Amino acid sequence: MVWVIEFDERTPIYIQIMDLIKKRIGRGDLKSGDKLPSVREMAEELKVNPNTVQKAYQELEREGIIFTLRGMGSFITQDSEKILDLKKVMVREIIAKFLKDVRELNFSKDEILSLLDKYWKESE
Amino acid sequence: MEILEIKDLSKYYGKKQVLKDISFSAHIGELIGLYGPNGSGKTTLLKLIVGLLRPSKGSILIDEKEPGSYTKSIVSFLPDKNIFPSWMSVKDALNFYLDFYRDFDSDKFMELLMFFNLKEDYKVKELSKGDLEKLILSLVISRKAKIYLLDEPLGGIDPSTRDKIIYSLLKNYCEESLMIISTHLVKEIENITDRTLFISQGEIIMDEKTDKLREERNKSIDTLFRETFQ
Numbered sequence: 011m012v013w014v015i016e017f018d019e020r021t022p023i024y025i026q027i028m029d030l031i032k033k034r035i036g037r038g039d040l041k042s043g044d045k046l047p048s049v050r051e052m053a054e055e056l057k058v059n060p061n062t063v064q065k066a067y068q069e070l071e072r073e074g075i076i077f078t079l080r081g082m083g084s085f086i087t088q089d090s091e092k093i094l095d096l097k098k099v100m101v102r103e104i105i106a107k108f109l110k111d112v113r114e115l116n117f118s119k120d121e122i123l124s125l126l127d128k129y130w131k132e133s134e
Numbered sequence: 135m136e137i138l139e140i141k142d143l144s145k146y147y148g149k150k151q152v153l154k155d156i157s158f159s160a161h162i163g164e165l166i167g168l169y170g171p172n173g174s175g176k177t178t179l180l181k182l183i184v185g186l187l188r189p190s191k192g193s194i195l196i197d198e199k200e201p202g203s204y205t206k207s208i209v210s211f212l213p214d215k216n217i218f219p220s221w222m223s224v225k226d227a228l229n230f231y232l233d234f235y236r237d238f239d240s241d242k243f244m245e246l247l248m249f250f251n252l253k254e255d256y257k258v259k260e261l262s263k264g265d266l267e268k269l270i271l272s273l274v275i276s277r278k279a280k281i282y283l284l285d286e287p288l289g290g291i292d293p294s295t296r297d298k299i300i301y302s303l304l305k306n307y308c309e310e311s312l313m314i315i316s317t318h319l320v321k322e323i324e325n326i327t328d329r330t331l332f333i334s335q336g337e338i339i340m341d342e343k344t345d346k347l348r349e350e351r352n353k354s355i356d357t358l359f360r361e362t363f364q
């Protein structure tokens with residue numbers, strides 16, 4: 011798996027690394043029990059300080075999204091509830107952004123729902 | 135572990151004061167970006183730590199010792215100018231380092247040469263600026279030092295080569311050493327550092343964890359640098 015980020019300068023790097031990993035879990039590129047690259051490998055891939063990757067992994071561990079086995083590495087949680095929760099948070103963020111954008115265009119809820127339905131079918 | 139401790143360090147060249155009461159300490163495992171415009175005192179500071187210059191005032195302790203033959207054995211310095219005579223080949227430069235530094239790791243050096251596509255029989259005078267920089271960097275990071283001081287490791291190097299150098303720095307960066315990289319190319323370096331120092335007219339005007347600084351100021355170190363020194 012190739013790891014690349016175009017870093018956004020306003021967000022701390024460790025958070026951007028966390029988001030990248032969450033996104034890959036959400037999309038199913040990383041599955042329950044999959045092993046993450048080691049801190050060093052990830053640092054080299056992303057060209058960031060190993061301590062930054064360490065911090066991202068620690069935070070993900072605190073959130074229960076990954077777990078670390080001493081001497082073995084870090085793995086994606088096997089708790090499927092946790093992964094579902096993660097996806098719910100992500101979809102909520104996407105919808106919040108979507109709602110903000112469409113409200114600015116002055117569409118009503120019904121209009122948006124019917125448009126959403128229409129475009130959903132078209133894109134299937 | 136505190137490996138470098140600098141207290142009230144000042145340096146005069148004649149009457150001109152180039153460093154003013156600098157104090158900071160650094161630990162094993164840190165990777166520090168030392169940023170400042172030209173003439174701010176970066177090179178002077180590094181040369182003082184290496185022991186190539188003597189302080190006018192104040193003290194420098196490396197592993198609790200003043201700069202001298204012991205500290206030279208644990209400090210690996212990348213100067214901002216070529217140090218090798220033009221008649222030397224890459225192999226000669228390697229032997230030169232082997233003779234001078236007991237902590238030199240030839241295997242690591244050979245790996246780096248390969249990574250950078252350099253050959254042992256190349257002559258120093260035939261190397262491009264970028265290749266020369268790669269050679270010297272390879273030598274400097276092939277030592278198993280406690281402190282690495284890199285003065286403008288990216289100066290005069292094209293962007294694709296910069297990426298290669300940064301990759302090799304990260305690859306060879308070791309948790310058991312301290313690395314200080316002095317540069318004005320902030321953008322290229324900031325992501326690999328965990329601590330940021332700004333130096334201006336001989337004074338340290340900023341000393342903070344890189345992550346914390348980005349989080350608090352909501353901008354990259356590069357932007358912060360441009361705003362500070364515009």
